[in-house]
Amino acid sequence: MRRVILRWLPKAAYGIVHEATRHLLRRPVVGISAVARTRDGRWLLIRRGDTGTWGLPGGTLEWGETLRTALDRELDEEAGVTSLELVRVLGAWSKPSRDPRFHAVTIGVECIVEAPTKAPKNPLEIREARLFRDDELPETLAFDMHDLLAVVRQGGTQTVLE
Template sequence: MPFAPLSILPRSVMGLAKEVAKALLRRPVVGVSAAARTSDGRWLLVRRGDTGTWGLPGGTLEWGETLRSCVVRELAEEAGVVGATVGRLVGVYSRPDRDIRFHAVTVLVTADIAEPTRKPVNPLEIREVRLFRDDELPSEIALGMTDLLAAARRGEGEPILE
């Protein structure tokens, strides 16, 4: 097995290596973020390990994955959410300066969720998970996504077509 030595590396190291590889490729990547909300109206945010700021959960679309399955996977990995229901497409955002790591084209979708029941898979990437009422939301959301969350809060969006 030629890749056996890689299997002993912690998941966090492998995740970091994957992010570096994307930056080296110098091509835009497709990212998916979730404006996720509980039935009582609280918004799910994650405290990022790299910046220490609160942000929308999400990540990059993997080969062979649909937007829906990516959102469900990322909510489980980053926030410990089980059984998310993906709602509408809020928008597609491509401003290159949003993320200093790489140029991401971010697809923002809504999701209805129950309260998280598990810890994040990678504690180096996600330090904390919290539900916020509208009046508790931080004034700035990580990676320049304050306007994305504002669009979701206004109810913008269309059904997702797959």
């Protein structure tokens, strides 16, 4: 029965219902963020449509999805990246104030990616994906993601649990 109802729900309305459900259930959601760079050392960032700020690509897991599947999906949807090599899991960030929309538990991963080959799938959500040299990186990143990036930039070897 549920599938029949959702099939008739417009995609945009489904997104609103999905976000409202998260707030109603008052439970943390699990997400994944990629601290991704190319083999020549450039960092992959996405510019968000809601705030206009730069951030790390990533998002929340969908029902029945593994972290790896979510990572592949999010990099494809947000940044047009279709080839990646997972380097390591950096840790988990769970500070409730990181994201004003909901309480997210974010798993940070380091990965090596090929340059984006296509535009973001939803330009209302993600305006663009771009590669940055170290000296071009923005001072701040959306949703306090700078600390995930710092773990990799500073050569941290410990797994973070915040």
